[in-house]
Amino acid sequence: MLAGSPAERVVDRTLRAHRSLSSPQRQALKEVIFNVGLWRRRLDFLLDHPTAPPPLILFAFLHGLAHLPAPEAASLSGVGEGSTPTLNPAPPPSLALRYSLPDWLADHLSQELGPDADAFCAHLNVPGPVTLRTNPLRNSRDDLASRLRSEGVSTRPGAWSPLALHVDGPRPNLYALPSLQEGRFEVQDEGSQLLGLLLDAQPGETVLDLCAGAGGKTLLLGAQMRDSGKLLAHDPDPERLDRLLQRSSRAGLTRVQVLRSPPTPGLDAHRVLVDAPCSELGPLRRGPDLRFHASPDVLSRFPPLQLELLHRAADLLRPGGRLVYATCTVNRAENQDVVVAFLASRPDFHPVRPGQGWLPVACVRDGFLFVAPHLHGTDAFFAAVLERSAG
Ligand SMILES: C[S@@+](CC[C@H](N)C(=O)[O-])C[C@H]1O[C@@H](n2cnc3c(N)ncnc32)[C@H](O)[C@@H]1O
Numbered sequence: 001m002l003a004g005s006p007a008e009r010v011v012d013r014t015l016r017a018h019r020s021l022s023s024p025q026r027q028a029l030k031e032v033i034f035n036v037g038l039w040r041r042r043l044d045f046l047l048d049h050p051t052a053p054p055p056l057i058l059f060a061f062l063h064g065l066a067h068l069p070a071p072e073a074a075s076l077s078g079v080g081e082g083s084t085p086t087l088n089p090a091p092p093p094s095l096a097l098r099y100s101l102p103d104w105l106a107d108h109l110s111q112e113l114g115p116d117a118d119a120f121c122a123h124l125n126v127p128g129p130v131t132l133r134t135n136p137l138r139n140s141r142d143d144l145a146s147r148l149r150s151e152g153v154s155t156r157p158g159a160w161s162p163l164a165l166h167v168d169g170p171r172p173n174l175y176a177l178p179s180l181q182e183g184r185f186e187v188q189d190e191g192s193q194l195l196g197l198l199l200d201a202q203p204g205e206t207v208l209d210l211c212a213g214a215g216g217k218t219l220l221l222g223a224q225m226r227d228s229g230k231l232l233a234h235d236p237d238p239e240r241l242d243r244l245l246q247r248s249s250r251a252g253l254t255r256v257q258v259l260r261s262p263p264t265p266g267l268d269a270h271r272v273l274v275d276a277p278c279s280e281l282g283p284l285r286r287g288p289d290l291r292f293h294a295s296p297d298v299l300s301r302f303p304p305l306q307l308e309l310l311h312r313a314a315d316l317l318r319p320g321g322r323l324v325y326a327t328c329t330v331n332r333a334e335n336q337d338v339v340v341a342f343l344a345s346r347p348d349f350h351p352v353r354p355g356q357g358w359l360p361v362a363c364v365r366d367g368f369l370f371v372a373p374h375l376h377g378t379d380a381f382f383a384a385v386l387e388r389s390a391g
Helices: 007-017 023-038 040-047 054-065 070-077 103-124 141-150 190-198 216-224 238-251 303-315 336-345
Strands: 131-134 155-157 164-167 185-187 206-209 230-234 256-259 269-275 317-327 349-352 368-371 381-388
Touching (some): 007 023, 190 216, 190 317, 216 230, 238 256, 269 303, 303 317, 317 336, 336 381
Parallel strands (some): 206 269, 269 317
Antiparallel strands (some): 131 185, 155 164, 349 381
16 A cells, blocks of 8 residues: 555455454454555654565554554564664654645645644544435435434434434444435535535526536435426536436436536526536545545646636526536635636626525635535535626
8 A cells, every 4th residue: 555556455455365354353454554554654754764664664653653552562563572663752843744744735735724734634634424415305304314223323413514414433334224225315525515505406497517427416406406397417427427327316316317428508507516626635534545646736737627617617507597616625726716717707707605594604714615624524625606697
């Protein structure tokens, strides 16, 4: 994994090679692999040895970060007696070393978040909650919570999305639950739920999800529309669209139309969602190695495409219609700057307060939706709600 293999794959391979392990042993193995992968930079700093062999790295993790006494850590990690390394006792001198991030990423987050960067980065090292989105076509949030309780899963309501339930305790095997097969819920971060809700799709309308992917937001839009009107979903990735169709049928949506080529002008939609491709710094806590697979050029790769998608969406929207532009990243160049550039060339559009009447002010910053793990317990998201003048 330290040489670049994805953490999930390393865990799978290791567990398959050690089938006799008990369930707690499997869990411990998984946690150690994830944590060594996540904390690799901090472990290098502790060991002052960038090519340290695995037993030393494991020792540094167990003793230096998990604070196990040295003899126990040495025995568990297989470090020979008398060869336990001395760990660097100094506090890590930078944000990057403190939270085990590549330098470019720590520098970028410092620039973006200023005094909040420390808390944000600390939260990137804590796994996010498992959050479910109620499918209101199938049940209410309270009914879903009771049903899940009867299936052995305890939950609590989310703080921001009226559809969110967080799973309490260790992650259950959600995919084996009959309630999931019956389309009563989807797994979806609470911040991601808010992006779909901002569009405020209404029954009977024509609504376009321009970057629909596998349908995380499309399903929510369809439920808001009470499975009526016209719901169009486009994405250039055909496999994601196939998954979208499967999920739609499970969720009880009968009117989703998948567009495998880009929608043509003249659609005259009431609402368009642009859940844009982006640098994806917002969900970094979802995988221990995501931060090490990204490279700095990701920060400048997307704005031209994002602006183009906004313009395309604008041309598909009717006068008086609503457009939501959203990303899951923390990067002014992909967020505020794209919206400002768009508005400068489209005087027929104006920004409105996101979630007027229901979204707490704590989720709104400078007129845009902004949520983040250290403030809201969600992955980080940005969204702008724009309306086209009526006349
Ligand atoms: C943030 S993801 C969307 C996630 C999805 N809305 C969901 O909730 O599951 C961005 C999507 O944009 C798509 N995309 C990339 N280039 C695009 C383009 N030129 N036009 C439309 N979508 C594009 C990607 O395939 C990807 O699925």
